[in-house]
Amino acid sequence: MRLSTGLATALAAMAALGFAACGEKPAATDGATATPAAAEPAATAPAPAAATAPEMEGPAAGKWKITMTAMGQAMPPTETCYAKQTSFAEAQKMQQRAGIDCAEQSYKREGDALVGRTVCTADAGDGKKMTVTTDMRVVGDFKSKYTMDMTSKVDPPVPGVDEQKVSITAERLGDC
Numbered sequence: 001m002r003l004s005t006g007l008a009t010a011l012a013a014m015a016a017l018g019f020a021a022c023g024e025k026p027a028a029t030d031g032a033t034a035t036p037a038a039a040e041p042a043a044t045a046p047a048p049a050a051a052t053a054p055e056m057e058g059p060a061a062g063k064w065k066i067t068m069t070a071m072g073q074a075m076p077p078t079e080t081c082y083a084k085q086t087s088f089a090e091a092q093k094m095q096q097r098a099g100i101d102c103a104e105q106s107y108k109r110e111g112d113a114l115v116g117r118t119v120c121t122a123d124a125g126d127g128k129k130m131t132v133t134t135d136m137r138v139v140g141d142f143k144s145k146y147t148m149d150m151t152s153k154v155d156p157p158v159p160g161v162d163e164q165k166v167s168i169t170a171e172r173l174g175d176c
Helices: 005-017 088-097
Strands: 032-035 062-070 078-082 101-110 113-125 128-141 145-155 164-174
Touching: 088 101
Parallel strands: none
Antiparallel strands: 032 078, 062 078, 062 164, 101 113, 113 128, 128 145, 145 164
């Protein structure tokens, strides 16, 4: 069974929120806007091993083109404009405002990649909670272009979906 676009977007947003300002959010949240409204990934600037989330920064300010593939299905590219670079600490505040609670958000350097793991819980509807555990790997120049590959598992499982894979490429197009 193919993962629905809505579920793929929601899970990608939940996972990517662990990295920086991203996910499905209202326009103009903390200086970022999207055209069209869709999941907006973001990643962090390279950081030393064992860096804590508040020490790391997200993508450079500017206009970014975002391309996402979920479970082998390409989504239409989106463009987003970040008015400022967002730190992990700011992104974590956005998560909390969006109702996403992350019990674990760990990141480390492995060669040229930033590797992370998040365990986040959000409302799944009808008063139920959904936990998404995501392992991610980010490579690239976070001032101009990067790729984020994520593998997520949902608990409770979604029928027909044990695991999902999402790949996001972000390329800075210039100033807003």
